[in-house]
Every structure is written in structure tokens, then in C-alpha cells.
Amino acid sequence: MKAILICGSRNPNGQTAATAGAVLEGLAKAGVPAEKVFLPALAIERCRQCDDSGWGLCMKEGRCVIEDDMAGLVEKMRQADAVVFASPVYFSDMSESLRAFTDRLRRICMQEAGRSSIKGKPAIGVCVAGGGGVGAPECCASLKKVAAACGFAVAEMIPVKRQDLREKTQALERAGQSLASGLARN
């Protein structure tokens, strides 16, 4: 059993990584290790909206025409038993790197081959408002919408404010543990 963290922050030592780290700690306590992926370190272009119709190979074949790090990451996600999405809150929404990735993922998931080993996969999201503290619920709503459209079984979306991070750590760990117990039951 293994999980993967898809993190939309560029900072492995930042607030988003620390918050997601609490979820991973819960998973680890239940015997589920996780690989961590920081999206800004990868080359993931935004969607090119290939055809005049706005669609492209994504609709026909469930894969993306762009040859960058996307396909490899999607394959890693397919191999994982659960996915943890984490984003810093930017303008009350997801970070640009997570947006670019999930935008393209949603497109390939519109096709059966594309959503293979993604549909029904358990997922958790955490959105970290690390500035004034506004916008985490809106960011969670945005992430939940795209994750659900991809077909993930979204177990929880957890909004976190910098000001509440310490108090929320236990709840985040518990979320990781309960994600792991769900995996063990299946």
C-alpha cells in the first residue's frame, strides 16, 4: 500500500508541505508510506486547447499530446492507492501549478482509458491559507470540484489557516489515518 502527495507549493519546507506532512504522518502511522511530488519542480505546461473545438487527444484517447512531466506523474498516481493533494491558497484559490496539473488531468479523465486507475481512487485535499488566512474554503471547493470531476473518491477537503495550523495538526493526522483504514478495508 502506498500514497502520493501532489503538492502545489514549491517549498518542501513551507507551510503547505508541513500541513500535508501531518496527513502523511497519519498515513505512515497506519503503515502507508507516501512519495512527495512538488509540482513547481516539474515541467507541466498548461493545456493547449489543441483543436478549434477546444478538445484534443485527451477527448479521443484519454492522454495528453504534450510531452512533459505530466504523463509520468499520472502513471505514479495510477500506481498509488491514495492521493493527497495540497495547495497553498493563492487569491482564495489553488496555486497555478496545481491548477495546470488538475486542468489537464480532468481532460484525460473524460475518457475511459484516461480515468483508468483514477476513478474511485481515495483522495484527500488540504488548502493552506498562509497569509491573512482568507480563502481556504474557496480553495477547497475549487480543488474538490476538479478532483471529483476526475473521478476521485474525495474523502475530505481540509481548509487550514496559518493561524490554526498547530490546532489542526491532530485532525490532519487523523484524516491520514482514516484514509489508510479505508484502504485496509477495501
Ligand SMILES: Cc1cc2nc3c(=O)[nH]c(=O)nc-3n(C[C@H](O)[C@H](O)[C@H](O)COP(=O)(O)O)c2cc1C
Ligand atoms: C500569489 C499569492 C497569493 C496569495 N493569496 C493568499 C490568500 O488569498 N489568502 C491567504 O491567506 N494567503 C495568501 N497567500 C499566502 C500563501 O497562502 C502562503 O504564502 C502559502 O500558504 C505558504 O505556503 P508555502 O510555505 O507552502 O509556500 C498568497 C501568496 C501568494 C504568493
